[in-house]
Amino acid sequence: MSDHIDVHKVARLGALAIGADEVGAVGQKLNAIVGLFDDLAAINTDGIEPMAHPLDQVQRLRVDVVIEKDIHQYVQQIAPRVEAGLYLVPKVIE
Amino acid sequence: MTWETVIGLEVHAQLATKTKIFSGASTAFGALPNTQACLVDLGMPGVLPVLNKGVVDMAIRFGLAVGSSVAEKSVFARKNYFYPDLPKGYQISQFELPVVIGGQIHIELDGGVKKTINLTRAHLEEDAGKSLHEDFEGASGIDLNRAGTPLLEIVSEPEMRSPAEAVAYAKKLHELVQYLGICDGNMQEGSFRVDANISVRKVGAELGTRAEIKNVNSFxxxxRAIMFEVERQIDIIEAGGAVVQETRLYDAAKDETRSMRSKADAMDYRYFPDPDLLPLIITPAMIEKVKGEMPELPDAKRTRFIEQYKLSDYDAMVLTGSREIADYYETVVAATGAKDPKIAANWVMGELNARLNADSLDVSESPVDASRMAGLVARILDNTISGKIAKDVFEIMWTSTDSADAIIEAKGLKQITDVGAIAAMVRGVIDQFPEQLAEYKGGRDKLFGFFVGEVMKATKGKANPGQVNQILKDELAK
Amino acid sequence: MNFHQMSMVQLAGKLQDKSVSSVELTQYFSDRMAKYDDQINGYITKTTELAMAQAQAADARRAAGETGLLLGMPLAHKDIFCTQDIITTCASKMLANFKAPYNATVVEKLNAVGMVTLGKTNMDEFAMGSTTENSAFGVTRNPWDTRAVPGGSSGGAAAVLAAGLAPIATGTDTGGSIRQPAAFCGVTGIKPTYGSVSRYGMIAYASSLDQGGPMGKTAEDCAHLLAAMAGFDERDSTSSEGERPDYVGSLNAPLTGLKVGLPKEYFGEGLSDEVRAATLATAAELEKLGATLVDVSLPNTEHAVPAYYVIAPAEASSNLSRYDGVRFGHRCDNPKDLNDLYTRSRSEGFGAEVKRRIMVGAYVLSAGYYDAYYLKAQRVRRLIKEDFMQAFEACDVILGPVAPTPAWKLGEKTSDPTAMYLADIYTIPVNLAGLPAIAMPAGFAGALPIGVQLIGNYFSEPRLLNVAHQFQQATDHHTKTPAAWA
Structure with missing residues (x-):
C-alpha cells in the first residue's frame, strides 16, 4: 500500500520548498517512514470507533462575554512587517 | 429544446454573538484594523480555542426554526490551507458531523405559488480575516478583526429552478435569521453572504456540471448573477462545449461572472477532527431551554395576525416584516384594549412608517415608542380626537416627549361631541351663507361638502365629522 | 554546601528554615550554569537577571510570612512553554527571536507560587525527536557521557538536572519526551494523565498527545511540582474539569497489596539485556516492598509506533501551519510573492525532522490516504487504550522499560529516522491512551543510567508517585550524580 510518496505534492501541501537536489534523499526517508505504516492495514479494527481524544470528554462552553482587550500595538512588536496596524504580505491576487 | 436551471445556495450568516466563536474578543463591526484580534484569533503559538455558548444556542435556535434535527453530537474539524487571512493555516469548521441536519424553508413566489426548499445541513465555522488591497508598495494589508467571527453556513439542496426562486429563498432565510435574532442581516457589511451553485440540464436529464458563484452580497x-451564469452555461453547451466545475465571481459593474483563479482542484483540504476541541454534545435539556426562549416565527405570526386581528394578508405581511415592527404593533393593540386592531394597523403602517422612512430610522429608533403611540390611538378610538387632529398630535409627539393626552389638553384639541353645541355651530354657518343655502336647496348637492368644510373650520377641526354630517344634513333639510 | 546534589524538597527545607535564601540558591545555580553549561548545552536561554529579581521578590514574600514549599525555588523551563517577553524558541530557527506576548498557564502558575526561572532548556525542535539532536541551537550532551545523547525531546531539562544546573524542571511528553530523557540522564519525570496540566501557551506538537509535566531528582520533587503545575484551565478545552488529586499526601503509603503488572510485550525482542535486568530487578524490589507481580498482556503494543507516527505528524502538520512569516517568527528576505513568502520562510525556519513530519502528516491526511492511514491509526489507538483497560483489571500499575537501550551515541541514529522511531515503542502507547506514567532511575549499564517506567490508570498519579517514592526510599539509583559535575 505504501505508494511512492509524491514529495512535490506533500511539500506543496506543507508550504515547503524542497530543492531539486534534495528530492531524492527526502523521498527516500519519507518512503521509509510511510513503510512503517504498512502494518496498519492488516490489523482488524472492524467495529472499532476512531479515537480522536484520549478521554471521553465533551466540549465545554464559554459564556459569550467580551474578555479580550485591544493588544495590537503590543503583539505587533514581534511582527515581521506591519503598516497602519495591518500585517503586510506580498500582494494577494484574487 | 428546453433547459432547466438547477440552483443550490450556501449562505454564510455571521452570528450576532458579542464575542468570537473560539475567543473572547469582540465581534463589533468597523473597529480599527487588528484591534479586535486577540492571541487566539492571531493564531499565536500554544494558544487554544474554547467554544462560545452563544454560538451553540443560536445554532439550536436555527435548527428548531427550520424543523431540522439538531445533532446530539457534532464535531469541529480543521480545513487546512494557506492564505494570509487565515492565521492558523486552517479554518475550524464542521465537516462530517454538522450541528444541524435537514430542515425546510417555505417560499412564496409571485402569483402565490408556494414551494418548499429542503436544507441539507447547517454547520458552524469561523470567519477569516480580510486582505486589504490598497497599495502598500505592492503589498496587501491583513486585518484579522473578522477572523474568528462565528458563521452558520446554511446549505440548501439543489432544489431551486429559477433566479426568482433563489432570491425568494435567500430573502426568506434572511428574514428568518433576523427574526431569530441570530444574525443582523447586514449584507453590505458581509453579515449575510450567499454562494450559488448553478448548473443547467435538459429537463429530466442528469445534473449538469456546476459552477459556484462566491460571496454575492445583494439579492x-x-x-443577475444567476441569470448571467445560466445563459453562459447554456451558450457553452449549445456551442458544443462543456461547463467547467469552478468558482466564479460576480462583477456587478460589468454584470457578469468570471472565473476565480482556480484553486479548488489544486486544493486538498485534509479535513480532520480538531484535536484542540472536543465533541459538541447538545443535550435535550439544552434544546428545551432554547425552545422556551424561541421567538414566534414569521409564518406563524402572519397567520396569527390575520386570525387574531382580522387583518388582510397584505397588512399582516407588512406588520410581520420584522420582529421589531410586529412587537411595536402588538404593544399598541394590547394597550388600546384591542378594540379596533385595524386602526392601530393603519397608524403603524401609515403615519409611523412614513415618518420613519422620511427620517431614515428603524422602528427600534422611533422617537414615538409603542406605548406613546398607543396613547394616541386610544384617543382616536374613544373619539376624543379625530384622525385628522391625531396627525397633528403625532407630529408634535415626534419632536417632543409629551404624551398624546398632554398635547391634546395643552392645545385644546379635544373633539366636540356635544350634539347641541355642534347643532348651534351648524346653524350659525348656514345663517352665514344664505346664497349657498339657496343654491343647495336649488339642487346643487355638491355644496354639502362646502358646508361641512365651513363647520369644521368654525370648530377648528375639533367637531366629530360623523356628527357634523348628520346634523348638517338634518338642518339643511329643514 | 553541594546544593546541586540535594533534592528539591531538601532545598525547600533550607529555604523554609531560612538557612539559605532564594537569592543565594539562585546565584548558586546561575554560577554553575555559567561554569558548566557550555559543555552540556542544556540551556537555550539563561535568564539570570530575571531570576535574581524573582529570587529577591520571593525572599521578600518569605520575609513577609509566606511559607510555600516552592517559594523562591529555582526552576528550568523547557523552551516550549511561552514566557512573556522572554524568548521562546521551541528550539527552532523559526522562533529564534520569538518573544511571546503571554505566559503559558504553567509558567503563570509557577510564577504565582514564587518559583524562579533560571532559563529555558534545549529540546528537539518543536519536541520532534528522541535525542535533542534536532535543535536549531546545537545538541545537548548527556552529563553521564558527553558523547551520548541525553534523550529527547526534553533532553535539555534532563541534562541540566543530571549535571546539577537546576534543582527541578518542566518538560513535555508527546511520545515519551519526559520519560525517555529522564531515563537516559538518570532523573525522575512524570507524564501526567492527558488533561491534567494545561496546554495553554505550551507550543503544540500533537495536541491530542501533548502533556506537560515535572522532571526532578526524585518522585517526591515531581509530586510537589506537579501539584503546582496541574489544575483546570478554562483556556484549554481539553483540560479536565474539577479538582486534581492530592499528589503528595499518599507518597508514604505502604505498597502492601499493590499489584504490579509486567506486560510480556515489553520484554520481547529488541530489549537490551541491561535494561531487561534493571527492569526485572525493579520488579523484585517492589515485591520486597509488599507488591505482588502479575503477568499482563498489551497485545497491540507493536502497532503503537505506526499509529503514533501517523497521528502525531498529522496533528503537527496542521499545528505548524501558523508559522507563515506573517504575524511572528522567521520571515524570508524579499519574498517575490505570497507562495515564496510561505515556502521560503518555512523551509528556512524549520529543520529536517520537522519538515519530514509536516510532509508525512500532510500525506496521511490527504485525499485517498485519510481512511487507510489516519482513521485506521485512530482505530488502532482505541485498541491500544482497550489493552490497557483490560490490563488494569488485573493490576494497579504496569512496570516496564522506558527505552530498549540506554542512551546511544550522538549522531548514531540521525541518518535513520525510522530506527529512532522504533525506539519509542514503550513510551508511545501511554500517550496514545492518554495515561499517566512515571520514569525513574533503576540502575546503570556501564556509565549510563537506565530508567524504568510505571504506568497507571487515568488520574492515578498519586499511586504512581507513591510507588516511585517508596522505591526511591529503598534504593539509591536516583541519588547518583555524574562525577564530572560534582
Missing part, C-alpha cells in the same frame, strides 16, 4: 446581484 439583486444574486438574481
Amino acid at each position: 439583486k446581484f444574486l438574481e
Whole structure:
C-alpha cells in the first residue's frame, strides 16, 4: 500500500520548498517512514470507533462575554512587517 | 429544446454573538484594523480555542426554526490551507458531523405559488480575516478583526429552478435569521453572504456540471448573477462545449461572472477532527431551554395576525416584516384594549412608517415608542380626537416627549361631541351663507361638502365629522 | 554546601528554615550554569537577571510570612512553554527571536507560587525527536557521557538536572519526551494523565498527545511540582474539569497489596539485556516492598509506533501551519510573492525532522490516504487504550522499560529516522491512551543510567508517585550524580 510518496505534492501541501537536489534523499526517508505504516492495514479494527481524544470528554462552553482587550500595538512588536496596524504580505491576487 | 436551471445556495450568516466563536474578543463591526484580534484569533503559538455558548444556542435556535434535527453530537474539524487571512493555516469548521441536519424553508413566489426548499445541513465555522488591497508598495494589508467571527453556513439542496426562486429563498432565510435574532442581516457589511451553485440540464436529464458563484452580497446581484451564469452555461453547451466545475465571481459593474483563479482542484483540504476541541454534545435539556426562549416565527405570526386581528394578508405581511415592527404593533393593540386592531394597523403602517422612512430610522429608533403611540390611538378610538387632529398630535409627539393626552389638553384639541353645541355651530354657518343655502336647496348637492368644510373650520377641526354630517344634513333639510 | 546534589524538597527545607535564601540558591545555580553549561548545552536561554529579581521578590514574600514549599525555588523551563517577553524558541530557527506576548498557564502558575526561572532548556525542535539532536541551537550532551545523547525531546531539562544546573524542571511528553530523557540522564519525570496540566501557551506538537509535566531528582520533587503545575484551565478545552488529586499526601503509603503488572510485550525482542535486568530487578524490589507481580498482556503494543507516527505528524502538520512569516517568527528576505513568502520562510525556519513530519502528516491526511492511514491509526489507538483497560483489571500499575537501550551515541541514529522511531515503542502507547506514567532511575549499564517506567490508570498519579517514592526510599539509583559535575 505504501505508494511512492509524491514529495512535490506533500511539500506543496506543507508550504515547503524542497530543492531539486534534495528530492531524492527526502523521498527516500519519507518512503521509509510511510513503510512503517504498512502494518496498519492488516490489523482488524472492524467495529472499532476512531479515537480522536484520549478521554471521553465533551466540549465545554464559554459564556459569550467580551474578555479580550485591544493588544495590537503590543503583539505587533514581534511582527515581521506591519503598516497602519495591518500585517503586510506580498500582494494577494484574487 | 428546453433547459432547466438547477440552483443550490450556501449562505454564510455571521452570528450576532458579542464575542468570537473560539475567543473572547469582540465581534463589533468597523473597529480599527487588528484591534479586535486577540492571541487566539492571531493564531499565536500554544494558544487554544474554547467554544462560545452563544454560538451553540443560536445554532439550536436555527435548527428548531427550520424543523431540522439538531445533532446530539457534532464535531469541529480543521480545513487546512494557506492564505494570509487565515492565521492558523486552517479554518475550524464542521465537516462530517454538522450541528444541524435537514430542515425546510417555505417560499412564496409571485402569483402565490408556494414551494418548499429542503436544507441539507447547517454547520458552524469561523470567519477569516480580510486582505486589504490598497497599495502598500505592492503589498496587501491583513486585518484579522473578522477572523474568528462565528458563521452558520446554511446549505440548501439543489432544489431551486429559477433566479426568482433563489432570491425568494435567500430573502426568506434572511428574514428568518433576523427574526431569530441570530444574525443582523447586514449584507453590505458581509453579515449575510450567499454562494450559488448553478448548473443547467435538459429537463429530466442528469445534473449538469456546476459552477459556484462566491460571496454575492445583494439579492439583486444574486438574481443577475444567476441569470448571467445560466445563459453562459447554456451558450457553452449549445456551442458544443462543456461547463467547467469552478468558482466564479460576480462583477456587478460589468454584470457578469468570471472565473476565480482556480484553486479548488489544486486544493486538498485534509479535513480532520480538531484535536484542540472536543465533541459538541447538545443535550435535550439544552434544546428545551432554547425552545422556551424561541421567538414566534414569521409564518406563524402572519397567520396569527390575520386570525387574531382580522387583518388582510397584505397588512399582516407588512406588520410581520420584522420582529421589531410586529412587537411595536402588538404593544399598541394590547394597550388600546384591542378594540379596533385595524386602526392601530393603519397608524403603524401609515403615519409611523412614513415618518420613519422620511427620517431614515428603524422602528427600534422611533422617537414615538409603542406605548406613546398607543396613547394616541386610544384617543382616536374613544373619539376624543379625530384622525385628522391625531396627525397633528403625532407630529408634535415626534419632536417632543409629551404624551398624546398632554398635547391634546395643552392645545385644546379635544373633539366636540356635544350634539347641541355642534347643532348651534351648524346653524350659525348656514345663517352665514344664505346664497349657498339657496343654491343647495336649488339642487346643487355638491355644496354639502362646502358646508361641512365651513363647520369644521368654525370648530377648528375639533367637531366629530360623523356628527357634523348628520346634523348638517338634518338642518339643511329643514 | 553541594546544593546541586540535594533534592528539591531538601532545598525547600533550607529555604523554609531560612538557612539559605532564594537569592543565594539562585546565584548558586546561575554560577554553575555559567561554569558548566557550555559543555552540556542544556540551556537555550539563561535568564539570570530575571531570576535574581524573582529570587529577591520571593525572599521578600518569605520575609513577609509566606511559607510555600516552592517559594523562591529555582526552576528550568523547557523552551516550549511561552514566557512573556522572554524568548521562546521551541528550539527552532523559526522562533529564534520569538518573544511571546503571554505566559503559558504553567509558567503563570509557577510564577504565582514564587518559583524562579533560571532559563529555558534545549529540546528537539518543536519536541520532534528522541535525542535533542534536532535543535536549531546545537545538541545537548548527556552529563553521564558527553558523547551520548541525553534523550529527547526534553533532553535539555534532563541534562541540566543530571549535571546539577537546576534543582527541578518542566518538560513535555508527546511520545515519551519526559520519560525517555529522564531515563537516559538518570532523573525522575512524570507524564501526567492527558488533561491534567494545561496546554495553554505550551507550543503544540500533537495536541491530542501533548502533556506537560515535572522532571526532578526524585518522585517526591515531581509530586510537589506537579501539584503546582496541574489544575483546570478554562483556556484549554481539553483540560479536565474539577479538582486534581492530592499528589503528595499518599507518597508514604505502604505498597502492601499493590499489584504490579509486567506486560510480556515489553520484554520481547529488541530489549537490551541491561535494561531487561534493571527492569526485572525493579520488579523484585517492589515485591520486597509488599507488591505482588502479575503477568499482563498489551497485545497491540507493536502497532503503537505506526499509529503514533501517523497521528502525531498529522496533528503537527496542521499545528505548524501558523508559522507563515506573517504575524511572528522567521520571515524570508524579499519574498517575490505570497507562495515564496510561505515556502521560503518555512523551509528556512524549520529543520529536517520537522519538515519530514509536516510532509508525512500532510500525506496521511490527504485525499485517498485519510481512511487507510489516519482513521485506521485512530482505530488502532482505541485498541491500544482497550489493552490497557483490560490490563488494569488485573493490576494497579504496569512496570516496564522506558527505552530498549540506554542512551546511544550522538549522531548514531540521525541518518535513520525510522530506527529512532522504533525506539519509542514503550513510551508511545501511554500517550496514545492518554495515561499517566512515571520514569525513574533503576540502575546503570556501564556509565549510563537506565530508567524504568510505571504506568497507571487515568488520574492515578498519586499511586504512581507513591510507588516511585517508596522505591526511591529503598534504593539509591536516583541519588547518583555524574562525577564530572560534582
